[in-house]
Amino acid sequence: MYGITVAAELVGLEAQSLRLYESRGLLTPDRTSGGTRRYSANDVTRLRRIAELMATGVNLTGVGMLLDLQDENTRLRREIDARPDGRPRPRATARQSGA
Numbered sequence: 001m002y003g004i005t006v007a008a009e010l011v012g013l014e015a016q017s018l019r020l021y022e023s024r025g026l027l028t029p030d031r032t033s034g035g036t037r038r039y040s041a042n043d044v045t046r047l048r049r050i051a052e053l054m055a056t057g058v059n060l061t062g063v064g065m066l067l068d069l070q071d072e073n074t075r076l077r078r079e080i081d082a083r084p085d086g087r088p089r090p091r092a093t094a095r096q097s098g099a
Contacts, residue, residue, distance in 0.1 A: 007039035011047040
């Protein structure tokens with residue numbers, strides 16, 4: 001676990017940027033009982049991804065959307081990997097899904 005200053009240094013950002021990303025819901029570091037932010041290795045990895053996307057010109061709204069999609073993709077892959085046969089569930093057709 002890292003404090004905000006160390007986490008910011010690890011990813012080459014200012015601490016204020018980390019506060020902004022948190023306020024925008026891009027990450028949620030743990031907090032101590034006194035309210036101090038504590039960043040995990042996963043948080044630092046996510047911060048690096050945010051910095052990469054920002055460097056390519058993606059704005060914060062776009063970063064949030066991309067991270068949400070990546071998180072959903074990761075969740076779905078884990079779900080598939082957890083299936084005994086390793087195959088995804090069949091997709092519902094428009095008629096089955098009520099469309």
